[in-house]
Amino acid sequence: MGGLLPLIEHGIKKPVWDCRMCGQCVLHSTGMTCPMTCPKTLRNGPCGGVREDGHCEVVPEMRCIWVKAHDRSQHMPFLPRSWREEFDHLRPPVNNALQGQSSWLNLMNGRDRVTPPGWAAAEEHA
Amino acid sequence: MSPTQPNAFEVLCQTRTRPVVTAEFPSFDGGTLDDIRAAAEKLAPWVDAINVTDNPAAHAHASNTAMAIALTQLGFNPILQVVCRDKNRLAIQSDIVGVSMFGVQNICALTGDDVTAGDEPEARRVYDLDGPQLIKVASIMGTGMYLSGRKMKSVPHLFVGAVENPTAPPLEYRAERALKKVEAGARFLQLQIHYRPEQLEAFIAACVANGVAERAAILPTVCLTKAARALSFMNDSVPGISVPAATIERVTTSADPKEESYQLVRELAEHALSLPGVAGLHITDFRHDDSVRRLTEDLAIGPRFEEQHAHSA
């Protein structure tokens, strides 16, 4: 989807969070740390390759973004408790069709919460 | 193996009547079915299931699916490792449904080492799914449908597990991550190779406290090596493994490094098995001698010791 909104959203979120415009923002649940900046684009926590000093397996000079996210989700001031708890939620696979869209819009119209039917059925089961 | 009945590995992970033992199958870069049979015959008498790896350390080898099918057809019980690095969700699902038709049941989901760990670092990394998502997708498939919700012709019997690293930061989060994997559907957890007993101990204790140890069979991993060089290599080059300098020193300065390497692993394994909440052991072998047999015999674990446990139970 074109339009002005994605541009504005990116203009704000890129400098602050290095936003990658996945179109389904989860920043609130990851200690305001963008999981799409993880070289493996992991949405559910740190891989097993995190170095002893807490740096990234792939980019040794960078602190693992999930180490940062975990730390922040626990210690960042003013983060609502529900956001902290959401850190442990299982985030569904990325909907690649939303790439480049405004996550604000997708939040309002609920499109960012639509999961594939198999995933949704399993959720109901659980 | 009947495709619809639980296999012996699954049953043991659930009943825990004795420690479960698994081992890693060597990678193949060619050869014949006879070579596969010969390698499997060396391991099978001592273990309950054999892991076939999925391009370990981001090096291309004979595919996990081909090896799992071969082992099943030869009468062995494989655990199919699946990593997220090389394939998107479509390819991963077709692999799983494909092998299930040959009777492969055990699936172990991993994120996977990055392409930069391998010999083709210029490859495109995929990670369309991450580890916990892959566990859930495999579990969904075990109910007879794809992620899209489309029904399969028959319901494959799948026993899904995962890997967790008890010694990678953030240490205090690893047991919670294990819980996330259990909630996604993991029923066994093979841990990353470790050389830090105190960190393993803390991880297992946390897994007992949060219920992971009860809901999934936790199998810590030890790695059979021959010399200090292998330890330094792992410390320097294998993502997620750190070996304390004192441990490397211990092997370097010993009169018989090969024997000392074995004793080190034996101690790590004994310690791991002594922890309440541990269901068994996973063994990786870079010695390529008879050490898997020796270790299971020294520890009195594995299928050969079924009787003894039945009597003492």
Ligand code: SF4
């Ligand atoms: S170490 Fe952290 S940032 Fe790097 S790939 Fe793994 S999870 Fe992502």
